[in-house]
Amino acid sequence: GAGRPRRSKTAADLAATHARLKARKARLSGDAKALMDAAALMDAAQHDLSGEDVDLRLDQAAFALEAGVIQRDPRLLDHAGRDLGILVEGASPDHRPLTRARALAMCGAGLSALATLADHAEAQDQGRSMFEAAADQFTPDHSPLDWAAIQVLRSGGDALPLMVLNQAEILTQGQGLIIGALVRERRLAREIALVEAMEDRAGLDVLEDRLRHRLAAAAPLDWAADQISLAGVALARRRLGGPEPRRLNLILNEAVLTAREMGVPALAERAGLLLLQSGL
Numbered sequence: 001g002a003g004r005p006r007r008s009k010t011a012a013d014l015a016a017t018h019a020r021l022k023a024r025k026a027r028l029s030g031d032a033k034a035l036m037d038a039a040a041l042m043d044a045a046q047h048d049l050s051g052e053d054v055d056l057r058l059d060q061a062a063f064a065l066e067a068g069v070i071q072r073d074p075r076l077l078d079h080a081g082r083d084l085g086i087l088v089e090g091a092s093p094d095h096r097p098l099t100r101a102r103a104l105a106m107c108g109a110g111l112s113a114l115a116t117l118a119d120h121a122e123a124q125d126q127g128r129s130m131f132e133a134a135a136d137q138f139t140p141d142h143s144p145l146d147w148a149a150i151q152v153l154r155s156g157g158d159a160l161p162l163m164v165l166n167q168a169e170i171l172t173q174g175q176g177l178i179i180g181a182l183v184r185e186r187r188l189a190r191e192i193a194l195v196e197a198m199e200d201r202a203g204l205d206v207l208e209d210r211l212r213h214r215l216a217a218a219a220p221l222d223w224a225a226d227q228i229s230l231a232g233v234a235l236a237r238r239r240l241g242g243p244e245p246r247r248l249n250l251i252l253n254e255a256v257l258t259a260r261e262m263g264v265p266a267l268a269e270r271a272g273l274l275l276l277q278s279g280l
Contacts, residue, residue: 012048019045104134155186181221188229196236227255
C-alpha cells in the first residue's frame with residue numbers, strides 16, 4: 001500500500017519475502033498451478049537479488065524438492081538436486097557449516113525420493129546415508145531448531161532413543177512453534193508405544209491423565225498434538241483388550257481441522273493415519 005520502495009535492494013528483499021509467502025501458501029494448498037506460480041516468483045526474486053541471497057536459494061531448492069515429491073516429478077527433483085549441489089560446493093564447512101549441512105540433508109532427501117520413484121534400493125541407501133551424515137552436523141547447542149527438526153524426521157523408526165525426543169521437546173516447548181508441536185506428538189507416540197509394549201495399562205492411564213490435565217492451557221498446535229496422543233492412548237488400550245474408544249472420530253477430526261487451519265499438514269496426516277487405524 002505504501003508503493004514500490006525507491007531503493008532497489010529493499011524492493012528485491014520485499015519481492016523475496018512475497019515469494020516465500022506465496023510458496024508457503026502453495027505448499028498448504030497443494031495446487032499444481034499455485035506451486036508453479038510460486039516457483040516463478042522465487043526465480044524472479046532470486047534474479048532481482050543477483051543470486052546473492054543464499055537462504056532464498058535454499059528455500060527455492062527446498063520448494064522444488066517438495067513440489068517434485070508431491071507431483072512425483074523426476075525433472076523437478078533433478079533440478080533441485082543440481083541447485084543443492086551448487087550450494088554445497090559454494091558453502092565452506094568453515095564459514096557456512098549450517099548452510100552446507102542443510103543443503104546436504106536436502107540432497108539426501110532428494111536422492112531418496114528419486115530412488116523411490118525409480119525403485120532403486122541402492123540409491124535409496126545412498127540418499128539415506130547422505131542425509132544422516134548431514135544431519136549429524138547439527139547440534140542442539142549450535143542450531144537447536146535445525147537439530148530438533150532432524151530428530152522429527154529420524155523418529156519414524158524405533159532406533160531413535162526416547163531421551164533424544166525429550167531433549168528436542170525441551171528445546172522447543174512453550175514457544176508456539178510448529179516444530180515444537182511435531183516433536184511433542186512424536187515423543188508421546190514413542191512413549192505410548194513403549195508403555196503398550198510392556199502391557200502397562202496403568203501406565204496408559206497415567207499418560208491419559210497427564211494429557212487431559214494440560215489440554216486446557218495448551219496452545220492450538222500443542223492441543224492438536226495432545227488430542228492425537230489421547231487417541232493413541234485409547235487405541236493402545238483397545239489393543240491390550242480394553243474397551244472401544246469413545247468419541248475417537250470427533251477427537252481426531254478436530255485435531256485434523258486445527259492442524260490444517262494452523263498450516264501444519266504433517267500433524268493433520270498423523271491424525272488422519274490414526275483415524276484409519278481406528279477403523280472408524
